[in-house]
Structures are given as C-alpha cells and as structure tokens.
Amino acid sequence: MSASADSLTLYAAGSLKTALNDVASSYTQAYKTEVSTKYAPSGLLRKAIEDGEQPDVFASANMKHPEKLATEGWGSPVVLFARNQLCALAQPNVKVTPDNLLSTLMDKQIRVGTSTPKADPSGDYAWELFHKAETIQKGSFSALSTKALQLTGGEQSEKAPEGLNQYGWVMSEKKADIFLTYCTNAVLAKNQVKYLNIITIPESLSVGADYGLVVKEGAQNKAWQFAMYILSPEGQRILKKYGFEANAIPKL
Numbered sequence: 001m002s003a004s005a006d007s008l009t010l011y012a013a014g015s016l017k018t019a020l021n022d023v024a025s026s027y028t029q030a031y032k033t034e035v036s037t038k039y040a041p042s043g044l045l046r047k048a049i050e051d052g053e054q055p056d057v058f059a060s061a062n063m064k065h066p067e068k069l070a071t072e073g074w075g076s077p078v079v080l081f082a083r084n085q086l087c088a089l090a091q092p093n094v095k096v097t098p099d100n101l102l103s104t105l106m107d108k109q110i111r112v113g114t115s116t117p118k119a120d121p122s123g124d125y126a127w128e129l130f131h132k133a134e135t136i137q138k139g140s141f142s143a144l145s146t147k148a149l150q151l152t153g154g155e156q157s158e159k160a161p162e163g164l165n166q167y168g169w170v171m172s173e174k175k176a177d178i179f180l181t182y183c184t185n186a187v188l189a190k191n192q193v194k195y196l197n198i199i200t201i202p203e204s205l206s207v208g209a210d211y212g213l214v215v216k217e218g219a220q221n222k223a224w225q226f227a228m229y230i231l232s233p234e235g236q237r238i239l240k241k242y243g244f245e246a247n248a249i250p251k252l
Contacts, residue, residue, distance in 0.1 A: 007034040013061035019242035041120035056223035062121035066214035083245035084209040087183040088199035113176030120153025168193040184243040
C-alpha cells in the first residue's frame, strides 16, 4: 500500500537504519510528513517489491537491485547517494592486522562470518573480496567461499534480540572469529560490544559499496521531496556522521 498524502514509505538496506532514521526524523521535522520505514537486506526488499509491495522510495546497499527494478518499470532514475567500505570485525583473541588479514582469513582455525550473497549486498561484497584474494594467492576464492559462514542477511538468518546490533550480537555470541561487514556496521557493533576490534581492509583487498536510490514511478511529490532531502547537504551530513562517504556537501 502506498503512503497517504501526509506520509510516505521508505524501504532501505539494514545498514542504513540508524542513519536514515535520523534523516527521516529531520525531514519530518522540516516538512511535517511522516516517513514509515522498513529495513532489511536489499535483495529481500527488491523481491518484496517485485512481489507487489509498494514503498515510495527504495534505498539499496548496491546499485544492482534498484537498477533491476528500474528496468522492470517500477521506478527511475537510479541515483548514487552514498558509499561504504568493507571492514573486518574481529574477536579480541584474534591477532589480525591489515597486513596479515588474508593469511588470517585463510587460517583453517579461523571462522569467517559474512552476510548472505544475493539476499544482502554485504555478502556479495565479501565474495568480491574473495575474488580479489584469488589474484594475490591462488586457491583463496575456493577456500574462503567454502569456509565462509553466511550468518546474516538471509531469509532464515537468526535475528539479534530487539535493541542489539546484529553484527555485535553475532560476535558476542562467538559465532565467528572474524566478520566481514560494512565499516559503518562495524562501528555500530563496537559501540555495543566494546572488546571487538575493527580492522581496516588493505588496498589490495579493499571493496567499496555504492548505495543506490530509486523512487516509485508515479509516486507523489512528497516521495521525490524526501529523495531530494537524502541527497541534500543536510541529508548527506547525517549520512557522513554515521561513517558513510557522502559527497554532496558544499565546501565551506
């Protein structure tokens, strides 16, 4: 169901939840329009839209999912509104640095956690990192993609208790020794689980995430107004505050 005249509906990637909740709150205060939200892995949201659900705005953790909807006539154009990077979230007993990250990931004793490819772009980006590893050390892709524990982002993935960060909870439950996730997620996880370490991924393995935004074809003007607010300096400042790369901010 589409939003009423004084409200609109946003579907967005789970990694955007904290930041876009703040953007939506700021927008509501400025324009007196309520924003209903649903957060989940981008691939699952795209599938829900294809199955008939009708949000006004869809914000994805990649460009692929909104572009697929655009080719199907759901909405267009797709715009890039933020970028993210992968980081490694590590247990305190794991002796890992950017320099030894690949050898640590390859260690047979180390359990590597990821999100679920295809359902969640974060998982796709982890697999992209595995492909990069293959160019450095032959056999890496097969070893890493086989051993990776797909712990989040899937339809059947175990959910964290209410109020707990999904990735912090996974690590606090000792389900993985290292978890590959967005740097923004890693910061939120460490805020809740202080003993975790965040490891910067070296340039040779670095994977960036482009976030795409699309508005439903025929949506009310409020939906376009909200999309523009995300792209505005204020929306971009909020995204940047949460660790996203957001470039539409004027230089002082």
